[in-house]
Amino acid sequence: MHADVIIEVPFHDVDTMNVVWHGHYLKYFEIARCKLLDQFHYNYNQMRDSGFAWPVIESYVRYAQGIEFAQKIRIRAILKEWENRLKIEYQIFNAESGKRLTKGFTSQVAVDMSTREMCYQSPQVLFDCLNAWSEFKAGK
Template identity: 80%
Template sequence: MHADVMIEVPFHDVDTMDVVWHGHYLKYFEIARCKLLDQFQYNYKQMRDSGYAWPVIESHVRYAHGILFQQKIRVRAILKEWENRLKIEYQIFDADTGKRLTKGYTTQVAVHIESREMCFQSPQILLERLNAWSEFKSE
């Protein structure tokens, strides 16, 4: 399962060399991650409404090639793990050439909002949403 978003790099995301500041890559990951979560109707509002928060506990970015002001990029988020945590991998491509510019991943875990306890398995609601989505896609 994956989702793609297109972004044109705005001026406020670049440094004096017109290269995207390294911290903004995580923002681009987040935009793609939200689109991915929307596919199976379990984005942050639905997470909260179901009684769980899903903080990012780990992130990694491999900066292979700089991204420039006004460059059009395609950011892909790929769901890799969901049974005990959400692990999502990302790839950023130049939208015109298809060249891969960056890759990375984030890891999130479920935390029960009321008790503030971390869950060692993904809550049933996530599995139900993923199952419903996969059944819908197979019809």
């Protein structure tokens, strides 16, 4: 399961060398992650409404090639793990040439908002959303 987002890099994301500041890559990951979560109807509002927060506990970015102002990029978010955590891998491509520019991942764990305790297994609501989405996709 994956989601793609295409954006044009805004001026306020670049440094004096016209290259995207390294911290903005995580913002681009977040944009693609939200699109992915929307596909199976368990984005941050649904997480909160179900009684869980999903903080990012780990992130990694491999900066292979700089991204510049006004460059069109495609960010792909790929759901890799969901049983005990949400692990999502990302790839950023030049939208025109298709060349991969960056890759990385984030890991998130469920926290029960009523107890503020971390869950060692993803809550049933996540599995329900994924099952409903996969059944919907299979029916198309």
